[in-house]
Amino acid sequence: MQVIVVGLSHKTAPVEIREKLAVPESRLREALSRLCSYPGVREGLLLSTCNRVEVYAVVEELESGYGRVQEFLADTHLSLSAEHLTPHLYWHAGDRAIGHLFRVASSLDSMIVGESQILGQIKDAFEVALTHKASGLLLNKIVKKAISVAKRVRTETKIAETAVSVSYAAVELAKKIFSNLTEKTVLLIGAGEMAKLAARHLIANGVRQVRITTRNFQHGLELAQRFNGTAVPFEDYKSELAEADIVLVSTGASHYLVTADDVQRAMRQRMSRPMFLIDISVPRNIDPAVRPIDDAFLFDIDDLHMRVEQNREDRLREAAKAEQMVVEEVAVLGQWLQSLEVTPTIVALRSRTEELKRREVDKILARLAHLSSEDRAAVEALASAIVNKMVHGTMVTLKAEAKSSSGAAYVDAARRFFNLEETPAGYPPGQADFSELPDENIAGNGIGRLPEASLVQHTSKEQGRRVR
Amino acid sequence: MSSVFFMLTMGLYFVSTVCYLAYLLRRAETLSKVSLGITAVGFATHTVALVARMTDTAQVQLPTFHEALSFFSWMLILVFLAVEFRRQLHVLGSFIVPLALMSLVTAAAFRSDEASSLQPVFKTLWVHVTLSMLGTVGFAVAFVAGVMYLIQDGLLKSKRFNVLYAKLPALDYLDHLNQQSIVMGFPLLTLGIISGAFSAEIVRGTYVNWNPEQTWAMVTWGFYFAVLVGRLTIGWRAKRAAYLTIIGFAGVILTLIGVVLKSHGSVS
Numbered sequence: 001m002q003v004i005v006v007g008l009s010h011k012t013a014p015v016e017i018r019e020k021l022a023v024p025e026s027r028l029r030e031a032l033s034r035l036c037s038y039p040g041v042r043e044g045l046l047l048s049t050c051n052r053v054e055v056y057a058v059v060e061e062l063e064s065g066y067g068r069v070q071e072f073l074a075d076t077h078l079s080l081s082a083e084h085l086t087p088h089l090y091w092h093a094g095d096r097a098i099g100h101l102f103r104v105a106s107s108l109d110s111m112i113v114g115e116s117q118i119l120g121q122i123k124d125a126f127e128v129a130l131t132h133k134a135s136g137l138l139l140n141k142i143v144k145k146a147i148s149v150a151k152r153v154r155t156e157t158k159i160a161e162t163a164v165s166v167s168y169a170a171v172e173l174a175k176k177i178f179s180n181l182t183e184k185t186v187l188l189i190g191a192g193e194m195a196k197l198a199a200r201h202l203i204a205n206g207v208r209q210v211r212i213t214t215r216n217f218q219h220g221l222e223l224a225q226r227f228n229g230t231a232v233p234f235e236d237y238k239s240e241l242a243e244a245d246i247v248l249v250s251t252g253a254s255h256y257l258v259t260a261d262d263v264q265r266a267m268r269q270r271m272s273r274p275m276f277l278i279d280i281s282v283p284r285n286i287d288p289a290v291r292p293i294d295d296a297f298l299f300d301i302d303d304l305h306m307r308v309e310q311n312r313e314d315r316l317r318e319a320a321k322a323e324q325m326v327v328e329e330v331a332v333l334g335q336w337l338q339s340l341e342v343t344p345t346i347v348a349l350r351s352r353t354e355e356l357k358r359r360e361v362d363k364i365l366a367r368l369a370h371l372s373s374e375d376r377a378a379v380e381a382l383a384s385a386i387v388n389k390m391v392h393g394t395m396v397t398l399k400a401e402a403k404s405s406s407g408a409a410y411v412d413a414a415r416r417f418f419n420l421e422e423t424p425a426g427y428p429p430g431q432a433d434f435s436e437l438p439d440e441n442i443a444g445n446g447i448g449r450l451p452e453a454s455l456v457q458h459t460s461k462e463q464g465r466r467v468r
Numbered sequence: 469m470s471s472v473f474f475m476l477t478m479g480l481y482f483v484s485t486v487c488y489l490a491y492l493l494r495r496a497e498t499l500s501k502v503s504l505g506i507t508a509v510g511f512a513t514h515t516v517a518l519v520a521r522m523t524d525t526a527q528v529q530l531p532t533f534h535e536a537l538s539f540f541s542w543m544l545i546l547v548f549l550a551v552e553f554r555r556q557l558h559v560l561g562s563f564i565v566p567l568a569l570m571s572l573v574t575a576a577a578f579r580s581d582e583a584s585s586l587q588p589v590f591k592t593l594w595v596h597v598t599l600s601m602l603g604t605v606g607f608a609v610a611f612v613a614g615v616m617y618l619i620q621d622g623l624l625k626s627k628r629f630n631v632l633y634a635k636l637p638a639l640d641y642l643d644h645l646n647q648q649s650i651v652m653g654f655p656l657l658t659l660g661i662i663s664g665a666f667s668a669e670i671v672r673g674t675y676v677n678w679n680p681e682q683t684w685a686m687v688t689w690g691f692y693f694a695v696l697v698g699r700l701t702i703g704w705r706a707k708r709a710a711y712l713t714i715i716g717f718a719g720v721i722l723t724l725i726g727v728v729l730k731s732h733g734s735v736s
Binding site: 173175176177178179180270271272273274291294295297299303306307310 | 620624625627629633636637638639640641644702703704705706707708
């Protein structure tokens with residue numbers, strides 16, 4: 001059984017291919033059931049965003065599994081053939097597939113490293129897979145882990161702390177001048193796209209008063225309605241300056257709309273309350289001579305770009321830390337996956353029961369010293385017979401279910417019933433109650449006993465009594 | 469016992485200062501927690517040292533320059549811990565703890581068990597010293613806020629978005645802290661000066677005799693009065709307020725030096 005991922009992303013495929021493969025939400029269910037209907041595909045999860053289309057699956061056999069999933073992808077769009085797709089696809093299996101999901105969830109593989117949307121998209125995809133029962137024991141565990149890894153990365157690194165868009169950089173700067181944006185007034189001069197975006201960010205961060213002025217007053221009115229602000233006639237914008245804490249300028253004008261004199265006058269009226277001016281226009285609309293004026297802070301498009309570039313570097317530095325976390329977490333999950341292999345489980349079960357039998361038989365034989373060697377052999381044979389019969393059913397079931405879709409679940413259950421090793425992370429140990437057991441049964445049995453284990457001991461104890 | 473704890477406090481504040489200064493330049497957030505922990509322990513030992521000293525010298529009943537400075541340092545850290553607790557403003561520690569350490573080191577230089585630079589008077593002197601020192605704490609915090617304001621203002625103006633920029637709070641918060649500190653400090657200093665005048669009247673029969681240190685105190689008082697009025701009426705805030713409070717604090721320091729250096733040995 002193998003966990004695999006086959007997919008493509010903004011790193012490997014152009015948008016022309018990605019948009020063809022993208023599965024709209026309305027068709028997710030159908031796509032998932034088609035995926036799971038391929039022979040050999042046990043579990044499936046389909047992650048489709050504008051930057052990536054990925055299929056996570058649990059398959060019986062690696063090579064054929066890859067083939068099936070690729071076939072599935074090629075089938076999603078009529079104009080796509082497998083040959084078309086192959087150069088853009090990546091394939092990962094096992095730890096690498098899991099690591100890939102962890103990296104994607106933590107936004108390490110995103111176009112903008114550290115963006116938070118992807119985690120929500122993964123949660124949605126998982127939700128769909130869960131409701132349509134496309135995912136099972138393995139994928140459920142892996143995806144849940146991926147979500148928790150992403151959260152850990154988010155809280156333990158500063159990967160998502162800084163602004164990586166010009167419009168958001170303006171908000172970040174505003175917050176270094178004004179600790180609380182709610183009482184502040186924004187004056188929007190002109191309505192360039194970036195300025196509108198910045199205004200929207202500012203509103204999202206608490207700004208309530210928005211004044212808008214554009215050359216076309218009608219347009220200004222429309223915008224004012226959209227931002228829940230007030231439109232100001234273009235001729236009046238200079239008199240509005242003094243009232244504005246944040247001035248956002250982006251017009252197509254080829255000269256300075258706001259001069260140093262304007263700002264100086266406004267600052268006098270403001271009695272040196274700080275003023276934050278952002279000029280997103282090219283050519284610039286605010287005279288750079290404003291810069292030296294006390295308590296007026298002017299930033300132009302280059303300043304904002306520089307800030308974004310710096311933040312991007314910071315994020316990459318934090319990403320290196322996050323990569324390390326991903327490696328750690330993959331190792332943890334890898335251990336759990338390994339424990340789900342059938343053969344080692346059967347071996348472990350055998351040696352476990354053998355060990356229990358040995359101990360009980362030795363104990364009873366030590367007390368029955370008068371027995372002849374034949375009788376001793378009989379006692380031993382009896383113990384073996386009972387123990388073997390007890391676990392026989394379990395072993396047969398494990399072998400039979402090894403190839404079925406719920407094989408891993410059986411293995412997991414068997415390991416827990418027979419306490420074959422410390423429980424994997426995420427599974428609380430059973431609450432054992434040893435109060436009714438005689439002390440000798442507890443002594444020397446090590447720690448971490450589970451009820452299942454003591455059940456087995458009970459049986460051998462009964463056995464000993466009857467023999468006597 | 470007091471001196472043991474006093475030395476211990478000095479050691480702790482020294483380590484904390486080093487940590488806090490390193491915190492200014494490093495990205496490591498844990499450094500601020502370590503520094504805060506050390507400062508808190510230092511504050512505890514300082515409290516013990518102060519209490520022990522009070523009980524030791526109970527029969528002497530006179531405040532010395534050493535005690536005044538030690539108390540100043542203690543109050544400063546108390547204010548810092550309160551602000552840190554409410555606002556999680558770690559970087560404030562990088563400015564206040566060094567200041568507290570400096571005042572403590574100066575206090576150590578004036579530590580003596582018999583002769584004191586302040587001559588014995590009456591209990592009013594305790595009131596005078598306590599109130600003046602509380603006022604001074606307010607001005608010290610205003611000074612620190614002013615320094616932080618000017619640094620952040622400079623970084624924003626020159627567009628140097630470095631580690632320090634990231635750690636310093638918003639300009640208007642610093643301006644607010646500056647204002648609050650003066651609003652609190654000024655009435656305390658006023659009461660301190662009035663109680664000082666009463667002490668002087670009891671000792672010498674005159675409220676004021678305009679010795680250099682008294683003159684300085686009055687000049688400082690007048691200066692802060694102007695700063696406060698200017699802020700509330702004609703908008704002396706932001707950068708200007710930052711500069712003014714830094715100058716004002718320099719005046720306070722000069723007054724304190726005056727207290728120590730004055731040769732005639734009388735009080736206020």
